[in-house]
Amino acid sequence: MVVVAPLSSWPWENLGSLKCLLYGPLLANGFYSLYQDGNILQNWCLHILLLSLLRMGIHVAWSSYSNMLFLTRNRRIIQQGVDFKQIDMEWEWDNFLILQSLMASMMVYLFPWLGNLPLWKTKGLITILILHVGIAEPLFYVFHRFFHTHYLFTHYHSLHHSSPVPQSFTAGNATFLEHLAWSLVIGAPILGTSLLGYGSTIMIFCYVLVFDFLRCLGLSNVEIVPHRLFEAVPILRYLLYTPTYHTLHRTEKETNFCLFMPLFDAIGNTVHKNSWELHKEMSSKAGKNGKVPDFVFLAHVVDITSSMHAPFVSRFFASRPFVTKLSLIPLWPITFIVMLVMWGRSKPFLYSFYNLRDWLHQTWVVPRFGFQYFLPFAREGINNHIEEAILRADKLGVKVISLAALNKNEALNGGGTLFVEKHPNLRVRVVHGNTLTAAVILNEIPKDAKEVFLTGATSKLGRAIALYLCRRKVRVLMLTLATERFEKIQKEAPTECQSYLVQVTKYQAARNCKTWIVGKWITPREQSWAPSGTHFHQFVVPPILAFRRDCTYGDLAAMQLPNDVQGLGYCEYTMSRGVVHACHAGGVVHHLEGWTHHEVGALDVDRIDLVWEAALKHGLKPVSSK
Incomplete structure (x- = not known):
């Protein structure tokens, strides 16, 4: 039995998403007071709720910025991706917002006059700034050092330090006891200013939002404070910390304890000796090229809705396989406007990255x-x-x-052939990855299958699948109206196998075939010709609709990446965690094997088994056997 330290877990830990109901009394009281009095300026319940929403927005905005790698890649302090483990650990990051909302409500009930503060008092901003420096900063410094003593760190503070890559949501990844202490830190200047008679609604909003903004700044893992500012005004380095300064505390835990002002570390003699030099180094790197990736997967957006499935939109949403949700509908107009802006963008952008065996793999998006x-x-x-x-x-x-x-569409560029022929001296190897895609599909087909129905039969993949199966003495019903193309493919097969390739022109021809390989989108009506119990294998984008309840549908060809992948924290479209499309995996295998040829245009059927064995050798796994 595991013994949990007192006050380390949250009281509403078992509520899950239902914890939002804790805001219910505030919401009900706020609207009731608004109905009764009609005075929104004195409606403290609605003010607390609005402040919580704004604070949440600040954390989300900072997270989005931190994960916009096309803007921040050269400013990142820790060059490591945020993985699934950290994302899951920080899933309940907003617990502290609920806690502080409840504490604020309790304070208003204990001191009713706090609910009747004026809208604005100029002296309040000056007063709270003085109290922040005189109370909040030293109080946080003392509490923080106290939490680094052995017992408190082990049982309470280690959770906060367990996030390897600091992000704005890391601020909320702490125990209940810690956030009680931090709530005292943020609440003391507010209560003190109010007791002195200088409190106001705007003062509270400004202080709390600036507090959160600076907290997220330090945890952003992106250095945006220019070192020239400190060189011009040296005293500023003791009045405002930087993301680099705070990151040093996370890597070397006995230094840089301050809240926002390194002055208190200087007083306590806990300033890391390399704080300023490292900050200058990180700040100077801005605008310069970082580490060169060894492998790049050039992706594209499927549709407007799925474009929201990106780490810089919501890393929590991106860490789960994509599904269309009703909650995305209100964001559709905004995304559409972004799409129009992107239309005029001239360059692909960096989307995400992960490390595999010390090699940097990046995803760029057209x-x-x-x-x-x-x-x-x-x-x-x-x-x-x-x-x-x-x-x-x-x-x-x-x-x-x-x-x-779609980036290797035959009608678009001949499966990448256009670029290789146009630039014959390319050092980078261009790979369409279809050889592994074909291998994945072929290895999903039952070994005892005697007949398959193939749509998209004369495409690159369709051709390779048909030729491979006929060599295995499997009868392939190739749906195509292009007799010339069919005959050309048939002639590529060994003479003794050519009879296994059969041209059909209607879906009715497959009414007795239970193995369908779909390479061209088919409608529900066309699916209706499949007999009950049919399994639809597919290599068509987007995937076909799962219309038949008496049939089964395979996912798009995909493979599980090796177990030693580091920093992977997003799902590739509808794929599960750690699973990528076969064309992506095909490029990975090409890189791991060190092959020096381009893989473009028509597939070499003789290489299908070779690529499959290479993928398994390097630890990639078929999704069905994960």
């Missing part, structure tokens, strides 16, 4: 949505974006760049 790939007038512009990304990767020294589904 700023285009899925439907745009099917607009004839947009094709040239999209190819220019992809070409820009390939040339940029080549210039940086990237070893392999892998193209996501």
Whole structure:
């Protein structure tokens, strides 16, 4: 039995998302008072709720900024990704907002006059600043050092330090006892100013919001304070801490204890000796290229709704497989406006990264949505974006760049052939990853299958799948109206296997076949021709609708990344954690194997088994056997 230290867990820990109901009495009282009095300026319940929402917004905004890698990659202090473990650990980060809202309510009940503060008093801002320096800063410093003693650190404060990469949400990742202490720190100047007769509603809002802003600044892991500011006015380095300064406390725990003012570390002789030098170094790196990735996956946005499934929108949402939620609908207009802005963007942007065996793997995103790939007038512009990304990767020294589904569309650029032929001296290897995609699909098909129905049969993948299966003496019903293309594929098969490739022109031909491989989007009506018990394998983007309840539907071809992946904290579209599309995994294998050829255009059927074995050798796993 595990014994939990007193006051280390939260009283509402078992409520989950229902903890929001704790705001219920405040909301009810606020609206009732508004109905009774009609005076919103004196409605302290609604003020507390509004303040909580604004504080939440500050933390979310800082998290979004920290994860906008296309803006912050060269300013990051700890060059490590936020992984799933940290995200899950910080899931209940907002507990302290509930606690402080309840404490504020209790204070108003104990001191009713706090609910009748004036809207504004100029002296209040000056007073609370003095009390912050004289009370909050030293109080936090003492409490913080106290929490670093052995017993308190082990049972209470170690949770806060367990987040390897500081983020704004890390501020809330602490025990109940800690936040009781921090609530005293933030509450003392407010109560003191009010008792002196200088309290006001705006003063409370300003102080609390600035307090949270500076707290998030220190935990942002992004250095934005210019070192030239401290060189111009040296005393400022003792009046305002920096993200670098606070990060040193997290890595070397016996230094830099202050709240916002290093002055108190100087008084307590706990300033880290490298604080200013490291800050200057980090600040000077801004605008310079960071570490060059070894591998790049060039992705694209599927649709407007799924574009919200990004770490810089919500890392919590991005850490779960994408599903369309009603809560996303209000954000649709904003996302649409962003889409219009992105339309004019000329360069792919850095989306996320992870480390695999000391190699940096990055995901770049072409700023285009899925439907745009099917607009004839947009094709040239999209190819220019992809070409820009390939040339940029080549210039940086990237070893392999892998193209996501629509970025290697045959009609768009011949599966990447366009770029390799246009730039024959590329050092970066361009990979469409379809060989591993084919291998994943083929290894999902039952070994005893005698017949399959294949749509998208004359595509790159369809061709390779058909040729591979006919060699296994599996009859392949290839749905296509293009007789010439079918005959060309049939002639590629060994003579003794050509009879296993059969051209069909209607879905009715597959009414007795229970293994469908879908490479072209099919409607519910077309699915209705499949017999009961059919399994739909698929390599079509977007995936087909799961219309038939008497049939089963496979996911898009994907593989689980090796167990030694570090810093991965987002799900790739609808994939589970740690699972990536097969074309992404194919690029990873190409890089891990050190292959020096481009993988573009038509698939080499003879390499399917080779690539599959290489993937398994490097620790990638079929999703079905995770």
